[in-house]
Amino acid sequence: MKNSSFSALGIQPEILKAVNDMGFEAPTSIQEKCIPEILAGKDLVGQAQTGTGKTAAFGIPALQMANKGSKSPSVLILTPTRELAIQVTGELIKLAKHVNGVFTVPVYGGQPISRQLKALKKGAQIVVGTPGRVIDHLKRGTLKLGALEMVVLDEADEMLNMGFREDLEQILSYSKGKSQTIMFSATVPKAIKNIMNKWMDHPEMIKVEGKAQTAEGVEQYVMEVRDSMRVEAISRVIDMTGANLTLVFSNTKRRCDSLVQEFQARGFAADALHGDMRQNVRDKVMNKFRNGKIELLVATDVAARGLDVDDIDIVFNYDVPQDPEFYVHRIGRTARAGKSGMAITFSTGRKRKSIRFIEKIIGTKLMPLPMPSSKEVQLSKMESHLDEIVDVLQKGGLREYIDQLEPLAEGDFSPIEIAAALMKMKFEK
């Protein structure tokens, strides 16, 4: 686990404040390695997947280095898709919350160009766009790159796969190759190397290292459910398995707190563990978790660092960890001291990519696990009821009850009907 904090990376206070507002505790590997290099003005190639925090890795320095208040854009960020352009713009807007004079404008196809013309005219310091639409604006003369100081190619390999090579080269030639050039790419095939050689100046190569090794003895599952169903899914899994101690990981402090409320509303003895809590409060929570007064702990990666509780039955990754190393550390909180354990990671949509990346690094495939239906939860409860009954039967001493029931069994009801009725009375509602 890394020990650095955002404040050690040379980020200005206004942006640090926004990072804290967003609930992030510590930089991911790629952020820790890239931010200082980009701030130092170097060209850089980051090998990173979606979900590793790469947007902030280039977004924070881009924001910090953007030419505040200038009329022409000083930063251009290219993304393969409209969706990613929206997402990157959204993150930049959040990061810029306390920064004055930096406006980010997205330009992508499928949106009336008039809106973009208006926005560009007002003066954007950062432009985020898909290559096609950016070329379009360049040709119309509505986007001028004369004052450009930084170009970022996000998911460069995807852009090449989508046939944007010519567009990219054209855009880079507009920027005259004199600006700082940053590239993020999951893979580095020959075509990427060509772009590097032609347009970049001795780029730093930064890669999330694949040193992660998977935890022993943990059954690792992936569960595909809609985001809004994750809390319900966790509840059902706990009810079905009868788990006692559960750890739920979230990527931000803020989400930890709201999740705790959601679990409490379902009757769980739940609490949070994150970096905004003072050490004595954290120790108290940890003790309560250890002795079972808290059954469900919602934690961030940083806060869970010292978590050495031996009896955790299930680790849930409510959010996909931003780093395979985090994944291994998280799931290693269960199956300790020779016990068995289970780790369940939630997935849908874009998260599948990050999960595939984790699988690649840890060299293990996560097994698909369907969300338990409420029927299955019910059934598994029945099974545990049957276990209880067997238990009582084995202990014996039932004569007295048999005597009481016999007259009934000689009437209209068969003994099995009577047993069923008793079971209903005992366990239903």
Place this chain on the structure above:
Amino acid sequence: MKNSSFSALGIQPEILKAVNDMGFEAPTSIQEKCIPEILAGKDLVGQAQTGTGKTAAFGIPALQMANKGSKSPSVLILTPTRELAIQVTGELIKLAKHVNGVFTVPVYGGQPISRQLKALKKGAQIVVGTPGRVIDHLKRGTLKLGALEMVVLDEADEMLNMGFREDLEQILSYSKGKSQTIMFSATVPKAIKNIMNKWMDHPEMIKVEGKAQTAEGVEQYVMEVRDSMRVEAISRVIDMTGANLTLVFSNTKRRCDSLVQEFQARGFAADALHGDMRQNVRDKVMNKFRNGKIELLVATDVAARGLDVDDIDIVFNYDVPQDPEFYVHRIGRTARAGKSGMAITFSTGRKRKSIRFIEKIIGTKLMPLPMPSSKEVQLSKMESHLDEIVDVLQKGGLREYIDQLEPLAEGDFSPIEIAAALMKMKFEK
């Protein structure tokens, strides 16, 4: 429109703070009318639907009047379903954020009873439960109602419809009918009146009045989309209709701000209007909206009170308004000064009920409008392109271009192919 604020209702500061944290600006009708009466200790029957803010209407006084730190529950809230029990508990936990000594425990079927036993043992001041499971706990002796001071029957008519009449009577008899009894019900059939007569002491009858009248000239639609798709749906509708000024209503200040960020990330000139903003800032935003510098305004009901802009094309109800009166006021922001206008309300799940209630009060059915597909957005763009072309054709003066194209048309290409190619070049990407 109401003019009161939460602070005028006799609510203690700790709870007011939480209400503000939650982003609510002003009480809804039912809250305004019920909270002072309940705080005064009166029995009360509130006729209100889901989505009118009724949970806070009884939740705030319940929390304020609960016996802090006592071992036995002083408040019991009964709900027809497990889902509603979870929802009510969740809201109480949020309202109790700054209150010490009040714990709320949910008890409902379908969850291992052991978890509930543990929670009740620790000492709950407020218990929220479904009647069946509450009876179960009463029989086991794990829930004691000797110290009860308030019973709330939420969605009482639903509970009767679900066959809980006997259970309800039994629970009310446990509480000996001596506690303050509060009931919320969408309808007041005979069975409800019977309960009122038997268990309540001259209850105040409070009803959201049906005086709302619908705005003239507004086409009113309802759009069924997943919650996470609402921003996308709004973008598509705006792109398809070419709307210039749009108003998006949200129920909380906090959501206003995050929505503004989402729309900005899509390139909209968007801003917020809510009660946390100083008056001079609000005036500035309003002016920008009036002269088109802001094209999309995200507002709360309270902030939009003085909004007298004549050219609003569409009003979106991102959140279903909590009161039919709010609905009428919201949609009245469009179709002003003899212009046409359109109002689109988003719906799914539990919201359908609130929408049906609004329809009943305003005496109009909202027309279903499907979410535009991205193909339709594309097509409508084509149409506006055709309009542009017709415009140019009508203006004439094209001789020079015809001369240039003629040689091409005498070759392998038909004139229409050439026209198509030009259209592609002009409008695509």
